[in-house]
Amino acid sequence: MPVTSDIDGDAWGSVGGDEADSTDGAAPGDDALPINELFASLQGEGTLAGQPSTFVRTAGCNLRCWFCDSYHTSWEPTGSWLAVAEIVEAVAARGPDHVVVTGGEPLVHDGVIDLVRDLAARGYHVTVETNGTIVPPPETPIDLASVSPKLASSTPTVDRPPAGVDPADSDVSDADLERWSDAHEAARIDRDALATIVSRYETQLKFVVTGPDDLPEIESLVADVRDRLADPSRLSDDRVLLMPEGQTRERLAETRRVVADLALEHGYRYTPRLHVDLWNDAPET
Numbered sequence: 161m162p163v164t165s166d167i168d169g170d171a172w173g174s175v176g177g178d179e180a181d182s183t184d185g186a187a188p189g190d191d192a193l194p195i196n197e198l199f200a201s202l203q204g205e206g207t208l209a210g211q212p213s214t215f216v217r218t219a220g221c222n223l224r225c226w227f228c229d230s231y232h233t234s235w236e237p238t239g240s241w242l243a244v245a246e247i248v249e250a251v252a253a254r255g256p257d258h259v260v261v262t263g264g265e266p267l268v269h270d271g272v273i274d275l276v277r278d279l280a281a282r283g284y285h286v287t288v289e290t291n292g293t294i295v296p297p298p299e300t301p302i303d304l305a306s307v308s309p310k311l312a313s314s315t316p317t318v319d320r321p322p323a324g325v326d327p328a329d330s331d332v333s334d335a336d337l338e339r340w341s342d343a344h345e346a347a348r349i350d351r352d353a354l355a356t357i358v359s360r361y362e363t364q365l366k367f368v369v370t371g372p373d374d375l376p377e378i379e380s381l382v383a384d385v386r387d388r389l390a391d392p393s394r395l396s397d398d399r400v401l402l403m404p405e406g407q408t409r410e411r412l413a414e415t416r417r418v419v420a421d422l423a424l425e426h427g428y429r430y431t432p433r434l435h436v437d438l439w440n441d442a443p444e445t
Contacts, residue, residue: 193247193271194219194239196232196264199444200254204435205403206306206364208287213258214251218272221264223291223348224340226316227323227368229407229441233264235322244275251279260306262289273300292354292365293347305361310348311377313370316341323407349381355388358395366401366431369419375426378402401431408441 197217203209217230219239232238242250251259259279266272267290279286280301288296292307316322318334357363365385367378382400386392404419406412412433423430439445 191244191271191274192241193244193269193275194237195242195247196230196237196239197444198247198250200256201445202434202438203258203260203287204433204438204445205431206304206366206401207429207431208258208304209432209434211258212256213260213287214254214256215260215262216247216251216266216275218261218263218266218269220268221291222268222293223265223310223314224316224322224344225310225314225368226320227314227370227405227407229323230262230264231323237264244271244278247275248278248282251284252282257283258285258287260287260289265291265294267294267296273297276300276302290357291348292357293350295353295356298360302361305357305363306366307354307357307363308366308368309354309381310344311367311370311374312345313374314348314368315345351381351384351388354381354385358385359389359391363395364399364401365395366403368405369402369422370405370415371418372422375422378428379426397427398429400428402426402428403431403433406433406436409436412436 195216196219197215200212200214203211203213217233219233219237221234221237224234228234261272261276266288272288273296276286276288276296277300280303285303286301287304287306288302289306289308292309296302316337318337321337354365365382367374369378378400382395386395389395402419402423404412404415406415416432420430422428435445
């Protein structure tokens with residue numbers, strides 16, 4: 161997805177490149193964040209699906225899922241560096257009182273904590289969408305932690321390259337994919353971090369499901385997180401959401417029924433991807 165239409169941005173980073181704190185060009189200010197998109201739409205996923213929300217999408221991610229639906233925040237990050245105050249002003253110029261801070265992985269940026277605090281101070285309901293590998297500082301005023309732990313089926317391989325990339329006709333080499341496969345696999349799950357997030361915040365665990373083979377890993381991970389909680393009821397089955405993998409309507413048509421049946425079978429919650437159903441893969445939706 162491109163840089164948002166009302167923000168001037170420069171490309172930074174590269175496919176298979178370093179993390180978000182390594183950029184091309186001049187260094188940003190301490191309170192600046194790389195913003196890929198900033199727009200108002202409907203929340204498409206999770207327990208707040210259908211809620212009018214303003215989305216603040218940061219660029220940069222510590223993982224590399226092959227099916228990433230925001231390719232331009234991870235594999236090929238683009239963004240415009242904006243001060244936290246500028247971002248808050250841009251949010252205020254839009255109507256919704258719910259704000260979704262997303263990415264990429266927003267918590268790779270220290271400035272996101274300042275952004276969340278400033279938004280909360282203005283009375284916004286703040287959802288932070290995260291992969292669950294980074295724990296925000298205690299007392300960070302997050303209303304909903306929307307955590308999407310990355311399953312083994314998310315790991316890129318030569319046979320499973322990132323969406324939209326043909327390794328035979330791109331700058332992505334087998335060595336790039338192998339390097340990111342190893343790094344992604346090593347970092348994609350942190351059970352202690354997940355348990356800490358669940359213990360501190362209202363949390364939904366939102367799993368991208370590619371098929372039935374994902375369920376044993378989901379059930380094992382949920383059990384491991386519960387074992388780490390002083391109060392396991394904080395992660396009840398209705399806080400575990402199964403979401404079909406798919407960036408387009410056509411792909412969702414192939415996966416949604418399978419995932420819905422899995423949710424019914426295992427007692428978990430199914431979540432749609434309303435933005436895909438409504439706007440397909442259009443940016444700023």
